[in-house]
Amino acid sequence: MGGLNVMPAALTPATDRLVLAELAEANRPAQLPLVTRIAEILAASPAVTHLLVRGSLASGTADRLSDVDFVVGVHDAHLPAYLAALDDLMSIEAGALLPGWRDSIVADLGGIGMVFLLPHDGKLQQTDLYLAPASKIPALRRTIATASLLDRPTPSITPPQIRRAEEFITETTARPKSCTELLIEHLVLAVLLHKRIRRGQRFVAYAEWHMLHTATKDLIKAALAPASRFWGWYRLDEEIALTPIGRESLADLETAITGPAIPDAADVDAALDRVIGLAERACPTALDGLRDSLTAYRTYLELA
Structure with missing residues (x-):
């Protein structure tokens, strides 16, 4: 893993604290406890630069069947390692029932979509994670409606890191499924x-x-x-x-x-x-x- 920490840890700096109050006040979805738990797990890795909620949870139109839909901004240099660790992270820390499915329904926003099934409140809750390189987050925010839970100061991203992240995404999405x-x-x-x-x-x-x-x-x-x-x-x-x-x-x-x-x-x-x-x-x-x-x-x- 090259020293990448994907396990939960205390979020001490104020700039790293999750902003969940606005989401709760906007619509108080039944999935909020799950949103909070998953957000804390994802945000614990220093590789994660942004955490956004999108879809019906962001717009305040969620019902009890709505999925939990995150955009996870990951520093371009750490994207391959983060994706490699994601199944273990979601299984061990979040309790995902199965390895993630590489989503072929989600629109192409410059990243990789993964879907996990998590037991929650007596049923399986669909949890969508869209991993996007941090360099793509500004353009992504202009494209889709999101509610921001975490905006972490992002270390500088070099052009070679951006290119390698783009190549990795292309190779991953083109790979035949087993x-x-x-x-x-x-x-x-x-x-x-x-x-x-x-x-x-x-x-x-x-x-x-x-x-x-x-x-x-x-x-x-x-x-x-x-x-x-x-x-x-x-x-x-x-x-x-x-x-x-x-x-x-x-x-x-x-x-x-x-x-x-x-x-x-x-x-x-x-x-x-x-x-x-x-x-x-x-x-x-x-x-x-x-x-x-x-x-x-x-x-x-x-x-x-």
Whole structure:
């Protein structure tokens, strides 16, 4: 970690203290205790230069289903190390149930989006962390509405550090997802879809349902045709249907894509059961270290 401290520590300088009073006074969201806890964990690292809340919590329109949405400004030089430590930080200190999902829904704001599922108040709370280089924060603030929780004096940032941070972001977002990452993507999307269904957000549910099917296709390809030269949905039969496991996997995909265009809760649960069974057959190592988390995950979904 190169000496990067990501563990909680006392915030002694006045300039480093979190500004939560304004957020609480503006809307007193039910998620405020979680916002406070996560903010304190994130702000404890000296690599963090800015901490902003965005989305419905920043605008005062949050409801009990709203996610907790942070922008985390990280000094450009420390961004790779901070991202490398983030899963452990969110698991050990914040209690995240699963490793983070590299968000492919969030708009490109010059950083990297990560989504974590945290137990809170008897359910799984979606927590979005958008890691942005400190050099990008001024432009980001002009682009989206945010409420500032922390503005820390930022050490000087050199042009080479900015370039290296940009290269790291490009490489990270372009890297193909592993089978484990794609399985986690299914788990996160299932939580999102249950939220869309409860809110009656049919258009968003349609889009995220298609994303889930695409993640299933990507999981099959990552497991059974990792060196595929074909893009997207092309040549699946030719590449995958060569083995019994491949044919079973494509049958699962066929079942998924011939279902309803907009799911109900039972459809989402069935899709999740199907993809876990698919992973057991096609890429069982993707489940290594996740079985206890999957049991807890299912319990929280049943309680939601």
